[in-house]
Amino acid sequence: MSTLKLYRHPLSGHCHRVELLLSILDLDYESIDVDLMTGAQKQAEFLQKNAFGQVPVLEDGEVTLADSNAILVYLASQYDPEHTWLPIDPAQAAEVQRFLSVAAGPVANGPATARLINLFGAQLDHLKAIEIANNLFEILDAHLAEQEWLVGNAPTIADLANYGYIAHAPEGDVSLKDYPNIKLWLQRIEHTPGFVPMQASKVGLAA
Ligand SMILES: N[C@@H](CCC(=O)N[C@@H](CS)C(=O)NCC(=O)O)C(=O)O
Numbered sequence: 358m359s360t361l362k363l364y365r366h367p368l369s370g371h372c373h374r375v376e377l378l379l380s381i382l383d384l385d386y387e388s389i390d391v392d393l394m395t396g397a398q399k400q401a402e403f404l405q406k407n408a409f410g411q412v413p414v415l416e417d418g419e420v421t422l423a424d425s426n427a428i429l430v431y432l433a434s435q436y437d438p439e440h441t442w443l444p445i446d447p448a449q450a451a452e453v454q455r456f457l458s459v460a461a462g463p464v465a466n467g468p469a470t471a472r473l474i475n476l477f478g479a480q481l482d483h484l485k486a487i488e489i490a491n492n493l494f495e496i497l498d499a500h501l502a503e504q505e506w507l508v509g510n511a512p513t514i515a516d517l518a519n520y521g522y523i524a525h526a527p528e529g530d531v532s533l534k535d536y537p538n539i540k541l542w543l544q545r546i547e548h549t550p551g552f553v554p555m556q557a558s559k560v561g562l563a564a
Contacts, residue, residue, distance in 0.1 A: 361386035362416040364406065366393050368476065370469060370521030371425040372413040373555040374460075377517045378429055381551035382436050426457040429514040442514050452508040456515035460522075463493040469522040471529025476558050483530070490531040494523075494539060501538035505545060512549055520546050521555045528558050 363379065363386050365372035379386050391397050391412050399410045406414045407423035414421065415428045417435070422428050433443035444450055467490030473479040474486065497519075500507070507515040524543050526533060533540055546552065 362389060363387070364389045364391050364403070364414040364416075365412050366391055367556045368558055369393075369412055370472075370525065370555060371411075373521040374425050374514075374517050375413050375415065375428050375432070376553060376555075377520065377551075378432050378442065378514060380553045381442075381517075381549065382432065383551065384432070384436055426461060426514075426518055429457070429518060433514050441511065442517075444509065444513065449509050449513075453513050453515045456507045457518050459493070460515075460518035463489055464519055464522050467491075467493050468526035468529055468531050471531050472522065472525055472558075473529070475529050486529065487531055490526060490529070494526075494531075494533070494536045497523075498536040498538045501542045505542070507542075512546065516542070516546055525555060525557070 361379070361384060363372070363375060365376065365388060367390065376388075391403065393412070397403060398407075398412060403414075404410055406416070406421055409423060411423065413425050413428060414423045415431070416422075417431075420431070422431055430443060433440075437443065443453060467486055467488075470479070470481055471483060471486035471490055474481055474483045504510070506512050507519065520543065523533075523539060524546075533543075547554075
């Protein structure tokens with residue numbers, strides 16, 4: 358088997374979701390930090406790996422893949438022969454995709470954006486991001502009142518994709534205190550064998 362290489366940044370939730378699955382699947386990989394602060398992701402060498410100039414990027418031999426959710430789909434399809442993390446049942450696979458879209462949509466535009474503003478000074482609308490986050494959390498909290506995992510009755514890549522930016526929402530001034538079912542779901546993920554935490558920022562994780 359070729360050595361997997363992950364280009365990442367330690368504070369990126371998009372990278373963390375990939376690190377989570379790599380760890381859960383017990384896959385050996387080389388981790389390469391990309392200095393987003395100096396714009397290394399926009400240099401020609403990196404743009405050859407991902408023309409969008411963003412981390413994460415995964416290399417697996419001849420395969421080079423960008424986009425965290427695409428990488429999750431690849432790793433689960435390639436390295437999880439039991440299809441636990443990406444079910445093959447069509448309805449369940451579609452449900453997983455639905456929640457990958459949630460991770461790429463309201464999670465990215467809500468809690469991830471609110472955190473980006475606080476941690477990196479991004480010039481974006483903080484109040485709008487907080488509103489998107491709370492609207493999303495109300496829906497997710499109700500969903501998780503009915504079931505323990507986002508899809509079916511076992512954890513999937515849908516849970517991993519959504520975990521990081523929701524767990525770290527307080528870093529963007531989005532409190533989780535009104536969302537008890539989300540908090541229990543976060544704890545379930547944290548108790549999954551192979552779980553690795555995302556690095557906390559100086560802003561902290563209170564609330
Ligand atoms: N849709 C992409 C988004 C990745 C993304 O937003 N990466 C951020 C770090 S969390 C990045 O590389 N930002 C640097 C930039 O855009 O220049 C994915 O899921 O991988």
